Each structure stands twice: as structure tokens, then as C-alpha cells.
Amino acid sequence: MVLNQFLVLAAALFCIGIYGVLARRNGVLVLMSVELMLNAVNLNLIAFSAYLREVSGQVFALFVITIAAAEVGVGLAIVLLIYRNLHSPDLDRVDELKG
Amino acid sequence: MIAQNVTFWILAAAMVLAAIGVVRSQNVVHAALYLVVVLAGSAAQFILLAAEFVAWVQVLIYIGAVIILFLFGIMLTRAPMRSDTDLDNDQRWPAAVVSLFLLGVLSTLLIQAFGDKEIDISGGHGAELLAQGRAGSLAESIFAAYVVPFELVSMLLLAALVGAVVIARRD
Amino acid sequence: MLEYAWIIPVIPTVSFVLILFFGKRMPRQGSEIGIAALGASFVLSCVAVVQWIQHVDDATSEHGLGALRSLGKSLFLAESGAYAAVGPVVSTVEWFKIGAVEVAVGTQIDGLAVMMLFVVTIISLLVHVYSTAYMHGDVRYTYFYAALSLFTASMLTLVVAPTTLQLLVGWELVGLCSFMLIGHWWEEGANTNAAMKAFLTTRTGDVGLMIGVIVTFFAAGQTFDIVHINTVALEGVGGHTIWVVGASCLMLGIIGKSGQFPLHTWLPDAMAGPTPVSALIHAATMVVAGVYLGARLYGVFWQGFSIGDGGVNFMALVGGITILIGAALAFVQDDIKKVLAYSTISQLGYMVMGLGVGAWVGAVFHLFTHAFFKALLFLGAGSVSYSASHHSFDMREDMGGLRKYMPITFWTFLIGSFALAGIFPLAGFWSKDEVLATAGQGNYEIFMVVGLVGAFLTAAYMTRCVWLTFFGEYRGHGHPHESPRAITVPLIVLAGFSMVAGLANATALGIEKFVEYVEPHGEGFPEVFTPDFDLGLVALSNAIVVIAIGIGLFFWLDRRELRGLKGLTERSGAAKAGHTFLVNKYYLDHLYEQGIVGGIKGPIARASYWVNQRVIDGVVNAVGKGATAFGRVVYRYVDQDVVDGAVNGIAHETDQAGGLLRYVQSGRVQRYALMLFAAVGLLAVALVIFS
Structure with missing residues (x-):
């Protein structure tokens, strides 16, 4: 297997995730796209772990999974708070900082 | 070799399509289910790369816990379950341009940098790789070399737990 | 028993859980569980004491025969004296393992540990009994007993710790429990603030302790094992500097926990807690934890502060300053508990100074005797406030003349005061003398002088305290009477110990049980200096005490309402300034x-x-x-x-650009993210092209 096939797949997932983060209005969907991006990072870590025969890549993948779980928890709490205050999960309603 | 490559391409195609589904679907619950496909495909890729333990952690944590969390989030924010076009904002086209542009930059750089370097799984190397991905070898690494980051991550989880409760609490 | 000493801290822990969950349903609301548990712990501690003494005796006699005792510890004649080296009895289980570092929990029983076990369990038992009367009818009576049990359990965990990590766990638990108990009556803001202050001030020192534990961990080659750390420290492995750093950091912990200058300010405020808690905090737990740490890791301090060399070092200096400022502050307090609190600070100063001048035996011995008479004094003050002054502690307003009404409290309090002042042959005399004699004969003369001045001040302020409380006219508004038996019995027991405890190491009489059984001779312990009996010093210190009492009486005896002191501060500007400064x-x-x-x-x-x-x-x-x-x-x-037109054109363009750029500040995160990603992509391209 070529290393690049994993890396390009990860890049594709990452960019699809970026599209989601940029184009989605619903907070929950934005968080899902962030998960896509994090998952792409994990794929990279594992691919390099196999390529370099180095176990630390997998250890960091585990850390990323853990941190992603924490991030979803806090992120959903924030979306919940936005929903409660603005009665909508839409992120483009949050524009208090408009210039 | 061929078998692995065929598996890879099937999985890769499924993952990319499902990922597009996640960001294009007009139904929130469908998006979550597409995400399951991507994450499961990712776990399969991990197995293909002989990272057995991480693959199962991926299944347990992501598909088991995170998706459930998302479904709860969808439920609690009463996101519209029906199909409508309301889920995207007005910068769909700029976002598509930017992400395609980034994909182009990234793939060009990756192909230039790594060319066709192989992940060596021939003969004894494959067995070696499998041994590296076992829980035992990972545990030795986590609890010896990476024990401080590990403890920090557990602190972080605790902080995130408390933080999530504090933020989402009705008071 | 010595191998099974883990049972002693486990019993109060179990009692804590039982009281917490079932206490309310018990006929006496959980107090009986606490008393029974502490009783059992106390009996087991006594067994441990007896067995330790036998253990040492066996080792000594076998040593005479030239045989080696097992337990994996070598046995040799300590070079300093004719005592056999008896290693501690260690029994541990693995707690966790990181790489090559194994961390164990368990017990390490030696003379110091059994002495502390005895002191902690007996004081705690008496406090438990006392509280049945003192806390009777309290809103959180059950909770109070649960916290007392946990407090004792944490202190016992700390005392038996074989590793610095377990010591740290016990140490933090003790801090937590003291927070809970000082703030027991949290309905009043002042009490909550006092609890917060105690917690935060000791935490300041704890940071030092934590760093110290880490420093010693690495300095001793990645181990938490206390004996090993001490041994390595005494050998000076890794250079002197690292041990100076380690000892200084650990010293911060002692300063915070044991109320040493300048972090002593939390101790008097901690009087906001119920009186039995004050007795427990000041006598057997919490504050002595600091001194215990000093005694336990003595090898580190010995090496770090070069204690053996004489002269002045950080530890002795802190202790010496604390003796003087604590004693001076005790003069101007009107609250009887605050007098005792400052007195504790001053006495802890003796212990820390004792450790600092090489008087290990003296310091530990003073810890032992001080526990009895200070617990006695606090419980006596509690008895006064319980039965005579409606829970007030103000000596001037609500006390006076109580000698007639509460004879038991009076006599026991008097014994405690004399023991504290150091009158021959009460407990305080022997231990204070041991500290002073070691300081005097071991090149620390200046600290002996400080100690004598401290003794003078101690005797004087205790005279004032006793005088204001028990003599003169009753100034309160209640009907003073003697306290119930649950209060007087602990007082009598403690008074008994205050009289005889000093005989455990009465150098003058040739009894040196502490040198024999408590002092560890052997691995990981420096060759401390054992002073000779010094009749001159004894006479001097007693004379000083008597003179101080005389002066105290002169000030307060004839002038019924403190006219002496009042007059003095009004007459003399300097005295007034000093008084204000002290207040x-x-x-x-x-x-x-x-x-x-x-x-x-x-x-x-x-x-x-x-x-x-x-x-x-x-x-x-x-x-x-x-x-x-x-x-x-x-x-x-x-x-x-x-041309004007160009200017106008530029102005127009600027206006247009501003209008366009205004849209960039949309306030929408995703718009910003879009620009961010686009910029990242463009910069990446630029980087590739231009490099």
C-alpha cells in the first residue's frame, strides 16, 4: 500500500469537513463536520505510525479520540446554551460582534 | 497487496461519499447516520493499517458514545427532522471554493512530498506491525513514556465534564 | 501487630463511612460508632507501642549475642551510642506502577510512628468523648462525628506513610478535614472565611511541599520511599544544592501547615471551629503534621540545611522567630482560645527550632508532651465556655473568678498551664529542656537564648490567662457551674498525662526512652547529638519561669481589672505603639x-x-x-x-472600501473561518512558490 493513498483520503475528508464547518448553519452539524476533520487527523496519525513503525502515532490517535469526545461534550453544551437563549440552533444568529 | 488495495479503494469511496452526505444532507438525523459510515470506514482503515486497538476504541468511543451524544444534541435542540434547505447558510459556494482549493493544495503537496512511498507489510514486517498495534504494546507506551500526557488528558476530561454541566445547566 | 498496623487507620475510615450513612439512625446519632472505632484504634496503638518496645528490646539483646535479626534490615551498632539499629517494620502493597517506578501504599512502623499513633488516637478518643457533651444538640452532630473520624483517619494515614506520596495524600486529607471542621458552623460568614483562610494559607505551603516531594523523588533516583530518600540525602548523592532546594521546598510545607512565621495567620482564625476541633487541630493532628514531616524526612533537612554544622539555618531561624512573635502576640488577646492559639504557634516554633538545631529527640518529645497539655488547655477553655460563659471566649467580659465554681476545670487548667510554662517536674519542662540543652550544647547558643526568652513570655502570658479566667470576680452574666462528666473526665485524663508524660524521657533521672525507642538509630538518620544533663540550664529555665509568673502576678494580681496593662499602654508611648502593633x-x-x-x-x-x-x-x-x-x-x-478632483476621487474610493470592508466584520464566526481557511490556503501556496 502506498502511504499517499491514506494521506490523500485524509486530506479529502479534512476538506469536506472544512466545507461543512463553513457552510452549515445548524450548530450540531458544524460539530459533526469538526468530527470529520479530527477523524482525518487520526487517519494521518495511524498511517504515519504504520509507515514509520512508531507506536506513538497510535498513542496520539487515542489522545485525539479522547479530546474529541471532550470537545463534543462541551461543544454540544454551548449549542444547547445558544438554543436556549436564541430559540434556534443556528450559528448565523450569533452575530453580536457585528461591526 | 491487491486485496488490501481493493479494500482500501472501496472503503475510501464509501467514506468520501458518506462524508459528502454528512455535509450535504438536508436531514440532521441522516447526517448523523452518514457520520457513522465515515467513522466505521475509518475504523476499517485502521485495521487495514494494523492498528487494531485504536480501531476498536474508535468504534466504541466514536460510534458508541459520540454519535449518541449527537443524537441527544439533535433531540434537545429540536432540530427540524424533515427535509428542508434551512440547514445551510448563504456562503455555500465560497465554502466549496475554499475547501476544493485547500484540497488541491494539500494533495499536490502530499504527492510531491511522499511520492509513492510504500507502507511495508511484506513478510515479517506485517507481523511486526500487527504486534505494534496490540493493546499491550500501546499500554506500555501510554503508561511509561506518555504517562504525564495521559494524566493531563484525564484532567481535561474531568474539566470538560464539569464545564459541560456548568454551561448547559438551567439556573 | 506491627505488620498489621494498617488496621489502625482503616478503622476510623470505616467509621467515617458508617457514621455518614447510618449515623442518623443510631440511638446516639453516630457518636457511639466514632467512639468505639477510636477506642479500638487506641487499643491497637497501645499494642503497637508495646510490641515496638519488645521489638527493639529483642533486637538489642540479640545484638548482644551477635545475631542478626531478620526483616531484611541490617543491624549494627549505631556509632553514636550503645543502641542497636532497628529498621522500621515495613509492610506494603503495590499501589501503581509507572514504567520502572513502583509506588506502594502501606505502613512503616518505627518509634516515631508508634509514638504518633498513640498520641493521635488517645487525643482523638478523648475529643470524641468530650464532644458528646460539648456538641450535644448541634444541628450537624452526626456530620461532625463523621468529619472527626475522617480527620483522625487521615492523620493516621499520614503518620504510617512509608512513601512521600502517601504522606502527601494524608496531608491533603488532613487539610480538607480541617477546612470542613473549622467551617462547621458555616451559617456565620466569619467561620466560613476562617475556614477558607486556613485552607488557602496552608495550600500556599502545600505547593512548596508538592514541589519538594517531586524534587526529592528525582534527587533520590525516582523513588518515593522515605527511608531511601533519607539515606540518599545523608550521603549527599547528586550534590548538596539539590537537597538545599528540596529541603527549602519541604520547609514551605512545614511553615504553612505548622503555622510558622510568616504563614501563621490562619491558626488564630481557625478558632472559629468548635473547641474540640481546635484541641484536635492544635494537639494531635493538622499542625503537628508539619513537625512530623520535618522529623520524618530529617535526613533531607539535615543535609539541606547543614544542621550538623552549627550556626544559623533557615529552619532554626523560622522556628526561633515564631517562638518570639507567637508568645508576644499571646499577650494582647482577650479571647482565651486565641491566647492558646498563639501559644500553639509559639510551641510549634520550639519544635521546628528543635529540628533546626539538631534536637530531633527534643522536638519529637516536645510534640508528644505538648499534645497532652495543649489538648488539655483547649478542652479546659471549652469547658469554661460551655458551663460558665454562654459559649463566649472573652476572658475580660465573661469570665473571672471561675475557680470557685468549676474546681476540676480550674485545677486541670492550672496543671496544663504549668506544664506549658515548663515548671519542674511537669511534662513541658522535660521536653523544652531537652530542646534547649541540645541547642546550647550543639553550637546553637543563640537559639537557646531565644528559647529561654520564649519560656519567659510563655509563663507570663499563661499567668495572665489563668488569672483573667479563674481569679478575681465573675464578670459574666450566667450561672457558672462545673461541666458534666463527659467533659471533666477527658480533662482529668489529660492532666494526668501532662504531669507524667515528661518522665518518658527525663534525662535528669537517667530515663531516655525516646532516645532508646523513638529515635531511629541506623539507616537514613543522621547522628544526632544527645545532650548531657545540665543542672545550670534547668535551674535557669525554672528561675525564668518563676520570675515570669511573679511578674505576671504583679501585673494582674492587685490591679483587679487589668489596670496594670491598661495604665502602661496609656502612660508610655512606646508601650502603646508596641501594643497597637501586637493587637x-x-x-x-x-x-x-x-x-x-x-x-x-x-x-x-x-x-x-x-x-x-x-x-x-x-x-x-x-x-x-x-x-x-x-x-x-x-x-x-x-x-x-x-487637482482637486483626484483628492475627491480618493476620498470617494476610501469611503467605498470602508463600506465594503464593513461587511467583513459580520460578527459571524463562519464568515471569519471562511477567510481564515482561504488565507491559510493562499499562504501555503505562497510558501511553496517562494521557498
Whole structure:
């Protein structure tokens, strides 16, 4: 297997995730796209772990999974708070900082 | 070799399509289910790369816990379950341009940098790789070399737990 | 028993859980569980004491026969004396393992540990019994007993710790429990504040302790094992400097926990807790934890502070200063418990100074005797407030003349005071003398003088305290009477110990049980110096005490209402200034609150204001002025001459650009993210092209 096939797949997932983060209005969907991006990072870590025969890549993948779980928890709490205050999960309603 | 490559391409195609589904679907619950496909495909890729333990952690944590969390989030924010076009904002086209542009930059750089370097799984190397991905070898690494980051991550989880409760609490 | 000593801390822990969950349903609301548990712990501790003594005796006699005792510890004649080296009895289980570092929990029983086990369990038992009367009818009676059990259990965990990590766990638990108990009556803001203050002040020291534990961990080659750390420290492995750092950090922990100068301010405020808690905190747990740490890791301090060399070191200096300021502050307190609190600070100063001047036996012995008479004094003060002054502790307003009404409390309190002052042959005399004699004969003469001055002050303020409380006319408004038996019995027991405890190491009589059984001879312990009996010093210290009592009586005996002191502060300006200085506790609280907290808040705010006013405004003004000047030039030479239309065009374009750029500030995160990602992509391309 070529290393690049994993890396390009990860890049594709990452960019699809970026599209989601940029184009989605619903907070929950934005968080899902962030998960896509994090998952792409994990794929990279594992691919390099196999390529370099180095176990630390997998250890960091585990850390990323853990941190992603924490991030979803806090992120959903924030979306919940936005929903409660603005009665909508839409992120483009949050524009208090408009210039 | 061929078998692995065929598996890879099937999985890769499924993952990319499902990922597009996640960001294009007009139904929130469908998006979550597409995400399951991507994450499961990712776990399969991990197995293909002989990272057995991480693959199962991926299944347990992501598909088991995170998706459930998302479904709860969808439920609690009463996101519209029906199909409508309301889920995207007005910068769909700029976002598509930017992400395609980034994909182009990234793939060009990756192909230039790594060319066709192989992940060596021939003969004894494959067995070696499998041994590296076992829980035992990972545990030795986590609890010896990476024990401080590990403890920090557990602190972080605790902080995130408390933080999530504090933020989402009705008071 | 010595191998099974883990049972002793486990019993109160179990009792804590039982009281917490089932206490309310018990006929006496959980107090009986606590008393039974502490009783069992106490009996087991006594067994441990007896077995340890037998253990040492066996080792000594076998040593005479030339045989080696098992237990994996070598046995040899300590070079300093004729005592066999008896290693501690260690029994541990693995707690966790990181790489090559194994961390164990368990017990390490030696003379120091069994002595502490005995002291902690007996004081705690008596406090438990006492509280049945004192806390009777309290809103959180059950909770109080649960916290007492946990407090005792934490202290016992700390005492038996074989590793610095277990010691740290016990240490923090003790801090937590003291927080819970000081703030027991949290309905009043002052009590909550006192609890917070105690917690935060000791935490300040704890940071030092934590760093110290880490430093010693690495200095001793990645181990938490206390005996090993001490041994390595004494050998000076890794250089002297690392041990100086380690000892200084650990010393911070002692300063915080044992109320040493300058972190002593939490101790008097901790009087906000119920009196039995004060007795427990001041006598057997919490504050002595610091001294215990010093005694336990003595090898580190010995090496770090070069204690063997004589002269002045950090530890002795802190202890010496604390003796004097604690004793001086005790003079101006009207609250009987605060007098005792400052007295504790001063006595802890003796212990720390004792450790600092090499008087290990003296310091540990003083810890032992002090526990009895200080617990006695606190419980006596509690008895007074319970039965005579409606839970007030004000000696001037609500006490006086109680000698007639409460004879048991009076006599026991008097014994406690004399023991504290160091009158022959009560407990305090022997231990204080041991500290002073070691200081005097071991090149630390100056600290002996400090100790004698401290003894003088101690005797004088205790005379004042006893006088105001028990003599003269009753000034309160209640009907004073003797306290119930649950209060007087612990007082009598403690008075008994205050009289005889000193005989455990009465050097003058040739009894040296502490040197024999408590002092570890052997691995990981420096060759401390055992002083000879010094009749001159004994006579001197007793004379000083008697003179102090005489002066105290002279001041307070004839002048019924403190006219002596009042008159003095009114007559003499210097005395008045000194009095004000003492009443304000050397302004340390002010320093902490206004100096440090305010000092951080104020200057930063002021500095940023200054920066705002001068720098930013200055820049803005300068830019403004420069722009104006430039504008004039442009107006005169360019604008007038060059085509107006171009200027207007530029202005129009700027307006347009501003209008367009306004849309960038949409306030929408995703718009910003879009620009961010686009910029990242463009920069990546630029980087690739230009490198």
C-alpha cells in the first residue's frame, strides 16, 4: 500500500469537513463536520505510525479520540446554551460582534 | 497487496461519499447516520493499517458514545427532522471554493512530498506491525513514556465534564 | 501487630463511612460508632507501642549475642551510642506502577510512628468523648462525628506513610478535614472565611511541599520511599544544592501547615471551629503534621540545611522567630482560645527550632508532651465556655473568678498551664529542656537564648490567662457551674498525662526512652547529638519561669481589672505603639490583604491605566498631531496646487472600501473561518512558490 493513498483520503475528508464547518448553519452539524476533520487527523496519525513503525502515532490517535469526545461534550453544551437563549440552533444568529 | 488495495479503494469511496452526505444532507438525523459510515470506514482503515486497538476504541468511543451524544444534541435542540434547505447558510459556494482549493493544495503537496512511498507489510514486517498495534504494546507506551500526557488528558476530561454541566445547566 | 498496623487507620475510615450513612439512625446519632472505632484504634496503638518496645528490646539483646535479626534490615551498632539499629517494620502493597517506578501504599512502623499513633488516637478518643457533651444538640452532630473520624483517619494515614506520596495524600486529607471542621458552623460568614483562610494559607505551603516531594523523588533516583530518600540525602548523592532546594521546598510545607512565621495567620482564625476541633487541630493532628514531616524526612533537612554544622539555618531561624512573635502576640488577646492559639504557634516554633538545631529527640518529645497539655488547655477553655460563659471566649467580659465554681476545670487548667510554662517536674519542662540543652550544647547558643526568652513570655502570658479566667470576680452574666462528666473526665485524663508524660524521657533521672525507642538509630538518620544533663540550664529555665509568673502576678494580681496593662499602654508611648502593633498582629494580615492582594490588583490596574493614558493616548495624540501638520502641508502645497478632483476621487474610493470592508466584520464566526481557511490556503501556496 502506498502511504499517499491514506494521506490523500485524509486530506479529502479534512476538506469536506472544512466545507461543512463553513457552510452549515445548524450548530450540531458544524460539530459533526469538526468530527470529520479530527477523524482525518487520526487517519494521518495511524498511517504515519504504520509507515514509520512508531507506536506513538497510535498513542496520539487515542489522545485525539479522547479530546474529541471532550470537545463534543462541551461543544454540544454551548449549542444547547445558544438554543436556549436564541430559540434556534443556528450559528448565523450569533452575530453580536457585528461591526 | 491487491486485496488490501481493493479494500482500501472501496472503503475510501464509501467514506468520501458518506462524508459528502454528512455535509450535504438536508436531514440532521441522516447526517448523523452518514457520520457513522465515515467513522466505521475509518475504523476499517485502521485495521487495514494494523492498528487494531485504536480501531476498536474508535468504534466504541466514536460510534458508541459520540454519535449518541449527537443524537441527544439533535433531540434537545429540536432540530427540524424533515427535509428542508434551512440547514445551510448563504456562503455555500465560497465554502466549496475554499475547501476544493485547500484540497488541491494539500494533495499536490502530499504527492510531491511522499511520492509513492510504500507502507511495508511484506513478510515479517506485517507481523511486526500487527504486534505494534496490540493493546499491550500501546499500554506500555501510554503508561511509561506518555504517562504525564495521559494524566493531563484525564484532567481535561474531568474539566470538560464539569464545564459541560456548568454551561448547559438551567439556573 | 506491627505488620498489621494498617488496621489502625482503616478503622476510623470505616467509621467515617458508617457514621455518614447510618449515623442518623443510631440511638446516639453516630457518636457511639466514632467512639468505639477510636477506642479500638487506641487499643491497637497501645499494642503497637508495646510490641515496638519488645521489638527493639529483642533486637538489642540479640545484638548482644551477635545475631542478626531478620526483616531484611541490617543491624549494627549505631556509632553514636550503645543502641542497636532497628529498621522500621515495613509492610506494603503495590499501589501503581509507572514504567520502572513502583509506588506502594502501606505502613512503616518505627518509634516515631508508634509514638504518633498513640498520641493521635488517645487525643482523638478523648475529643470524641468530650464532644458528646460539648456538641450535644448541634444541628450537624452526626456530620461532625463523621468529619472527626475522617480527620483522625487521615492523620493516621499520614503518620504510617512509608512513601512521600502517601504522606502527601494524608496531608491533603488532613487539610480538607480541617477546612470542613473549622467551617462547621458555616451559617456565620466569619467561620466560613476562617475556614477558607486556613485552607488557602496552608495550600500556599502545600505547593512548596508538592514541589519538594517531586524534587526529592528525582534527587533520590525516582523513588518515593522515605527511608531511601533519607539515606540518599545523608550521603549527599547528586550534590548538596539539590537537597538545599528540596529541603527549602519541604520547609514551605512545614511553615504553612505548622503555622510558622510568616504563614501563621490562619491558626488564630481557625478558632472559629468548635473547641474540640481546635484541641484536635492544635494537639494531635493538622499542625503537628508539619513537625512530623520535618522529623520524618530529617535526613533531607539535615543535609539541606547543614544542621550538623552549627550556626544559623533557615529552619532554626523560622522556628526561633515564631517562638518570639507567637508568645508576644499571646499577650494582647482577650479571647482565651486565641491566647492558646498563639501559644500553639509559639510551641510549634520550639519544635521546628528543635529540628533546626539538631534536637530531633527534643522536638519529637516536645510534640508528644505538648499534645497532652495543649489538648488539655483547649478542652479546659471549652469547658469554661460551655458551663460558665454562654459559649463566649472573652476572658475580660465573661469570665473571672471561675475557680470557685468549676474546681476540676480550674485545677486541670492550672496543671496544663504549668506544664506549658515548663515548671519542674511537669511534662513541658522535660521536653523544652531537652530542646534547649541540645541547642546550647550543639553550637546553637543563640537559639537557646531565644528559647529561654520564649519560656519567659510563655509563663507570663499563661499567668495572665489563668488569672483573667479563674481569679478575681465573675464578670459574666450566667450561672457558672462545673461541666458534666463527659467533659471533666477527658480533662482529668489529660492532666494526668501532662504531669507524667515528661518522665518518658527525663534525662535528669537517667530515663531516655525516646532516645532508646523513638529515635531511629541506623539507616537514613543522621547522628544526632544527645545532650548531657545540665543542672545550670534547668535551674535557669525554672528561675525564668518563676520570675515570669511573679511578674505576671504583679501585673494582674492587685490591679483587679487589668489596670496594670491598661495604665502602661496609656502612660508610655512606646508601650502603646508596641501594643497597637501586637493587637494588629504585626500588620501581617494587612500586608497579605492590602499589600499582596491589593498590591497585585492596584498597580496592575494603575499601570494599565498609565499605559492607556500616556502611551496609547500619547501615540494617538502624536499621530493626530503629525497627521494635522502633514495635512496642513499637503493642503498648502499639494491640495491647492494638485487637482482637486483626484483628492475627491480618493476620498470617494476610501469611503467605498470602508463600506465594503464593513461587511467583513459580520460578527459571524463562519464568515471569519471562511477567510481564515482561504488565507491559510493562499499562504501555503505562497510558501511553496517562494521557498
